[in-house]
Amino acid sequence: MTDPLSDFIRGLPKAELHLHIEGSLEPEQMFEFARRNRVALPFRTVEEVRAAYAFTNLQDFLDIYYQGAQVLRTEEDFRDLALAYFRRLAADGGVHAEIFFDPQTHTDRGIPFQVVADGLLAGMAAADELGISSRLILCFLRHQDEDAAFATLRAAEPYLDRITGVGLDSSEVGNPPSKFARVFQAARQRGLKLVAHAGEEGPPDYVWQALDVLGVDRLDHGNRALEDDALARRLADQGTTLTVCPLSNLKLCVVPSLDAHPLGRMLDLGLRATVNADDPAYFGGYLLDNYVRVAAALDLSRDQLVRLARNSITGSFLDGEAQAPHLARLDALALTPA
Ligand code: HPA
Numbered sequence: 622m623t624d625p626l627s628d629f630i631r632g633l634p635k636a637e638l639h640l641h642i643e644g645s646l647e648p649e650q651m652f653e654f655a656r657r658n659r660v661a662l663p664f665r666t667v668e669e670v671r672a673a674y675a676f677t678n679l680q681d682f683l684d685i686y687y688q689g690a691q692v693l694r695t696e697e698d699f700r701d702l703a704l705a706y707f708r709r710l711a712a713d714g715g716v717h718a719e720i721f722f723d724p725q726t727h728t729d730r731g732i733p734f735q736v737v738a739d740g741l742l743a744g745m746a747a748a749d750e751l752g753i754s755s756r757l758i759l760c761f762l763r764h765q766d767e768d769a770a771f772a773t774l775r776a777a778e779p780y781l782d783r784i785t786g787v788g789l790d791s792s793e794v795g796n797p798p799s800k801f802a803r804v805f806q807a808a809r810q811r812g813l814k815l816v817a818h819a820g821e822e823g824p825p826d827y828v829w830q831a832l833d834v835l836g837v838d839r840l841d842h843g844n845r846a847l848e849d850d851a852l853a854r855r856l857a858d859q860g861t862t863l864t865v866c867p868l869s870n871l872k873l874c875v876v877p878s879l880d881a882h883p884l885g886r887m888l889d890l891g892l893r894a895t896v897n898a899d900d901p902a903y904f905g906g907y908l909l910d911n912y913v914r915v916a917a918a919l920d921l922s923r924d925q926l927v928r929l930a931r932n933s934i935t936g937s938f939l940d941g942e943a944q945a946p947h948l949a950r951l952d953a954l955a956l957t958p959a
């Protein structure tokens with residue numbers, strides 16, 4: 622894509638803060654990994670796979686996403702998966718990513734935690750060479766119980782110096798943040814950052830719980846927070862970063878169309894929103910596509926786009942020194958006439 626809007630957005634230094642690495646598994650890669658690991662797939666062609674990506678809600682997607690992840694078996698698979706994602710991020714003008722991974726999806730089928738973590742860390746080391754910094758966030762599957770989350774945290778113990786935080790993902794409705802209060806407290810005691818998916822399909826009460834019961838440092842999605850004025854004000858007042866995922870919201874029918882997306886309203890309310898891809902291989906676009914499509918649909922201004930990019934840097938878990946060069950580039954761009 623080379624049009625003025627995408628060129629402008631590509632040139633903004635951006636961080637991706639909401640990206641499930643298993644959700645970057647492209648159908649072509651799925652076949653490649655299935656072949657080399659001798660895993661049988663229920664699809665014959667890439668087209669058949671893509672045709673199956675028609676979702677009406679989060680659970681529809683999760684069923685196929687967990688199925689796709691079954692082809693990931695070796696350290697090399699996880700490394701290759703991560704590196705392919707970082708290459709795409711670099712092409713989109715991304716400078717930093719904080720990637721989620723779902724250990725339980727792999728350990729439950731007999732893949733050791735170390736295989737997953739060592740593979741992803743090797744991909745992250747290779748990304749460093751491309752000039753992309755990255756962090757790793759371990760997500761607990763919220764449809765599983767608290768004991769399973771604690772077992773995952775224990776399995777991660779030898780890696781906690783290389784894991785920046787924990788998150789909470791999978792089926793939201795019926796699995797409130799409060800179910801994981803104790804494991805999040807244990808994670809905080811170990812010095813980990815805390816994030817959680819809330820308000821994607823779940824009610825505003827789940828967002829309150831993420832803030833007040835879990836004490837999250839950042840909130841993933843948060844769309845439904847706008848249904849509660851006091852909650853929106855709280856998020857604005859405390860400057861919570863929201864990791865918003867426009868194409869995901871469209872594909873999972875969280876919004877009926879991109880022009881009905883709440884991102885513009887979030888910015889108007891003073892919320893620290895960011896743009897992210899979530900599960901790009903399943904939702905039809907990586908970071909740049911998410912920016913371009915939502916910017917076009919909502920007619921976002923260049924100032925708003927620079928603000929979104931700035932929010933992604935300041936909302937990251939990079940320290941001030943690491944953020945500074947990216948923020949300096951954004952300052953320079955903000956001063957350049959269109
Ligand atoms: O969009 C999502 N929501 C909840 N859980 C997930 N796990 C991967 N992607 C998602």
Ligand SMILES: [Zn+2]
Nearest residue numbers: 641790818899
């Ligand atoms: Zn997500």
